[in-house]
Amino acid sequence: MLIQKSNDIKSAVITPKEFYLNRRQFMLSASAAALATGAALSGLDWTGGTPEVLAGEKLGNVKKSSFSTAEKQNSFKDITSYNNFYELGTDKEDPATNARYLTTRPWTVSVEGEVRKPKTYDIDALVKLSPLEERVYRMRCVEAWSMVIPWLGFPLSSLIKLAEPTGNAKFIQFVTLLDPKRMPGQKLPIMEWPYVEGLRMDEAMHPLTILSVGLYGEILPAQNGAPIRLVVPWKYGFKSIKSIVKIRFVEKQPPASWNRMQPQEYGFYSNVNPEVDHPRWTQATERRIGEFLRRKTLKFNGYGDQVAQLYSGMDLKKFY
Amino acid sequence: MLPWLKPAVFLACLIPLGQLGYNAYTGNLTANPIEFITRFTGSWALILLLSSLAVTPLRKICGWNALIKYRRMLGLFAFFYAALHFLTYMVLDHFFDFQAIVKDILKRPYVTAGFTSLVLMIPLAITSTASMIRRLGKRWQQLHRLVYFAAAAAVLHFYWLVKADIRRPVQYGLVLAVLLGSRLVFSWAPAIARRFSSQRSAGRATANARASKLSRNSES
Numbered sequence: 223m224l225i226q227k228s229n230d231i232k233s234a235v236i237t238p239k240e241f242y243l244n245r246r247q248f249m250l251s252a253s254a255a256a257l258a259t260g261a262a263l264s265g266l267d268w269t270g271g272t273p274e275v276l277a278g279e280k281l282g283n284v285k286k287s288s289f290s291t292a293e294k295q296n297s298f299k300d301i302t303s304y305n306n307f308y309e310l311g312t313d314k315e316d317p318a319t320n321a322r323y324l325t326t327r328p329w330t331v332s333v334e335g336e337v338r339k340p341k342t343y344d345i346d347a348l349v350k351l352s353p354l355e356e357r358v359y360r361m362r363c364v365e366a367w368s369m370v371i372p373w374l375g376f377p378l379s380s381l382i383k384l385a386e387p388t389g390n391a392k393f394i395q396f397v398t399l400l401d402p403k404r405m406p407g408q409k410l411p412i413m414e415w416p417y418v419e420g421l422r423m424d425e426a427m428h429p430l431t432i433l434s435v436g437l438y439g440e441i442l443p444a445q446n447g448a449p450i451r452l453v454v455p456w457k458y459g460f461k462s463i464k465s466i467v468k469i470r471f472v473e474k475q476p477p478a479s480w481n482r483m484q485p486q487e488y489g490f491y492s493n494v495n496p497e498v499d500h501p502r503w504t505q506a507t508e509r510r511i512g513e514f515l516r517r518k519t520l521k522f523n524g525y526g527d528q529v530a531q532l533y534s535g536m537d538l539k540k541f542y
Numbered sequence: 543m544l545p546w547l548k549p550a551v552f553l554a555c556l557i558p559l560g561q562l563g564y565n566a567y568t569g570n571l572t573a574n575p576i577e578f579i580t581r582f583t584g585s586w587a588l589i590l591l592l593s594s595l596a597v598t599p600l601r602k603i604c605g606w607n608a609l610i611k612y613r614r615m616l617g618l619f620a621f622f623y624a625a626l627h628f629l630t631y632m633v634l635d636h637f638f639d640f641q642a643i644v645k646d647i648l649k650r651p652y653v654t655a656g657f658t659s660l661v662l663m664i665p666l667a668i669t670s671t672a673s674m675i676r677r678l679g680k681r682w683q684q685l686h687r688l689v690y691f692a693a694a695a696a697v698l699h700f701y702w703l704v705k706a707d708i709r710r711p712v713q714y715g716l717v718l719a720v721l722l723g724s725r726l727v728f729s730w731a732p733a734i735a736r737r738f739s740s741q742r743s744a745g746r747a748t749a750n751a752r753a754s755k756l757s758r759n760s761e762s
């Protein structure tokens with residue numbers, strides 16, 4: 223299988239934070255100010271900033287993986303400047319702007335619940351737990367856009383095996399950090415904080431499911447869910463919870479944030495499925511970031527061969 | 543009224559378009575330019591629509607009748623940005639996939655509301671010429687009440703399309719509520735409107751203290 227090399231990474235451009243503002247809000251207010259004063263053309267030179275990205279530390283010793291796609295990868299800039307991460311703001315450009323708030327050291331991840339070996343891992347130990355692999359995956363957002371992202375990480379299953387789940391462990395619950403100082407978006411009551419997600423045990427054990435700690439050869443930028451996040455490529459992006467502090471093994475299906483808030487719109491499973499429309503967006507097509515024409519969305523985001531059997535016998539229109 | 547003000551307002555209404563063009567030229571339309579253009583033009587359509595609705599209450603409060611000259615211009619610019627918004631959706635987003643577009647309009651409440659708003663604005667734009675105003679007479683005013691529904695549908699459109707952060711659509715909704723509410727107040731109690739304007743002329747005629755604080759505020 224042809225695997226694209228990712229050594230054409232441009233080192234991150236650093237713009238002083240003060241010069242970078244949320245572009246859309248800013249354009250609106252710049253225009254508004256200009257309109258109000260009648261001072262034509264003022265404010266035009268304000269919009270040229272590049273998103274600030276924390277220059278990442280390189281992660282060495284990364285294995286390639288046969289699970290990777292050979293499709294054209296989205297640029298580092300696109301992946302790190304267009305994010306849904308409400309903890310750092312609700313506009314797509316906000317997380318890159320607010321990335322500096324999210325300090326990721328010290329950081330621990332507690333593995334607990336129905337396991338024989340509960341343990342609180344320091345993030346630096348967790349990263350060394352298992353050899354890192356590059357996984358170039360398609361990422362399909364529920365908002366009908368998609369990207370191809372070269373993640374670095376390791377299979378979630380390797381952590382699960384170390385924890386030794388008991389027979390009662392049927393699901394895994396994941397919890398994001400709760401800290402409005404480091405996650406200023408949590409000051410807004412737009413959803414119940416902290417963000418939570420869940421997987422069925424077999425989904426969590428699936429070899430495609432990874433915990434990611436980096437992308438494009440560098441440690442994960444804050445706006446992408448640093449220091450550690452889940453990546454489940456056959457599900458809509460919101461299932462891949464970011465900035466995890468707790469992994470809890472449970473017997474019953476745990477709550478998942480969007481599902482809890484709007485159960486008619488977001489199911490617990492949320493497998494990418496062009497046949498099940500979301501009330502707001504068509505799921506039949508998607509726009510790959512960087513392309514003009516929409517593409518047809520693939521069932522299970524194109525990972526059906528590997529994962530369809532997890533759901534055999536289930537009515538996916540009902541368990542969406 | 544200042545003679546240069548009208549062209550100045552006209553040019554000011556083109557600033558957002560210029561800004562969009564400039565950002566396109568410099569490659570600053572975010573990772574998802576089509577979404578950005580859609581949202582940018584949609585926002586300006588709504589802002590200008592609400593601005594056009596602000597003319598009448600402002601005129602009643604300040605007694606500055608010449609403001610009426612700007613109402614049509616603001617309304618037409620709102621329509622202009624709404625048309626760009628729809629064209630972005632039709633050409634850039636769906637590339638003339640009319641089947642998908644019709645399905646969207648019928649099936650998704652937020653698109654239905656946006657479409658309703660746009661359709662309601664069409665007869666208003668067509669009948670905005672001086673000769674149409676003359677021809678339609680009293681019916682012109684009745685017809686142009688549609689703008690209230692167009693604005694309400696646009697706010698609803700915005701409210702229904704956000705996933706969780708409803709702050710901006712709610713802000714626009716509040717502005718609309720104040721603008722429509724002021725019309726109710728003025729029509730239920732014409733005396734209030736008269737008081738506003740008489741106080742204002744009193745304040746202007748005699749610089750003395752008979753003018754209330756309110757009228758002074760409205761002048762400044």
Ligand code: HEM
Nearest residue numbers: 580581584585587588624628631656657659660696700703
């Ligand atoms: C057929 C008519 C219309 C269609 C198909 C349409 C479609 C859309 C779409 C696809 C979005 C972006 C949704 C997203 O990014 O998730 C949007 C946003 C928006 N539209 Fe429309 N729209 C229509 C008419 C209108 C009209 C007439 C107005 C105002 C007068 C308007 C105001 C807005 C606003 C304010 C937004 C949100 C902008 C933001 O997120 O900042 N739309 N519309």
